[in-house]
Amino acid sequence: MVTTTTALESELLEIAGSVPDPELPVLTLQELGVLRAVHVRGADSVEVELTPTYTGCPAIEAMSLDIERVLHAHGMRDVTVRTVLRPAWSTDDITAEGRRKLRAFGIAPPREQEASGPVSVSLGPTRTLEPLHCPHCGSTDTELLSRFSSTACKALRRCLSCREPFDHFKEL
């Protein structure tokens, strides 16, 4: 199927994409990579495709409401936000700018996985990814405190050089 994006759709996509993430307001939805498409259905009617980071992520409802709000403000009377699961979101969908902002915010960004394939499970070292850097001092000498931190998407770590604890946005 060939889909073409109109100028209006691109404009609306940009507006919806500028909405900050409700959990990590340093990131926009565009930088998080969760906004899939905008389809204009009529003169002032629009459908937005949004994908959740995690299946159970409660932020998706706040995101939907925020998207509806900004698009209403832009003259769209009828806004439908549809949740799509395929293709599954991956932390590789976070943009380079998004990663930079996460690091500046004190969260170690997820590492690129493209080369290493899907999340694999095995005992011992699970994946050959580049080393993780402490977002405060840049040291690679860090330890895992808990696989699950304040939200499911993050792990809690501690830097052994500067002793600061930090969140790591886990690769998914």
Next chain:
Amino acid sequence: MTAPETAAVATTAALALGDDALVLSHRLGEWAGHAPVLEEEVALANIALDLLGQARVLLSTVGDEDELAYLREERAFRNLQLVEQPNGDFAHTIARQLYFSTYQHLLYAELAAADGPFAGLAAKAVKEVAYHRDHAEQWTLRLGDGTETGHERMQRACTALWRFTGEMFQRVDGLDVDPAGMETAWLESVRAVLHRATLTVPEGPRTGAWPAGAGRQGVHTESFGRMLAEMQHLHRSHPGASW
């Protein structure tokens, strides 16, 4: 197969997987305020949240998610008996997690690879469940190969829950997977983890002796009724209430 029959088997499968996720989510949620350390409280709640998200997607394909969760009677639930087992001590919860997350990870990996009705959810959830499985495996090693008390409790838990593990590999209508192949992979993985954790692989039977079946047929264990009473109480007492 005619269209209504196809829909019926998809419903059977969605209820089975959705109920597994919902019931285990509730059990893990019971740890809130009681876990041995704060990090684990957060971890178990996060795993519960992942499972709840999966349950919502699955149950919504069958009907109204709230009605299904809060207004069904015990016999209408199709979850495995394993996931309804009480939390017990932390070792019990970890053994339950090890057995179930290994199964769920294998199952979702197969469903994600096939192009059936569950491929979209499975492709997403398999990545989440990989972390649940890793969490359970690491804790099994730590408890099993740790102190004498940890070892003893972990062994007791693995043995106690062993008889609920056969049910996972019953064929479920509408699930395009190979249960025998999954069972072989499951046994291989769980045995390897238990060996490394210096634990003994339990030897007893892996299914109950009830001819009526088990959770997939709506036959549940005693504690499930009490769990449902707590889970459904608020919704039944205040129908339609909202914040």
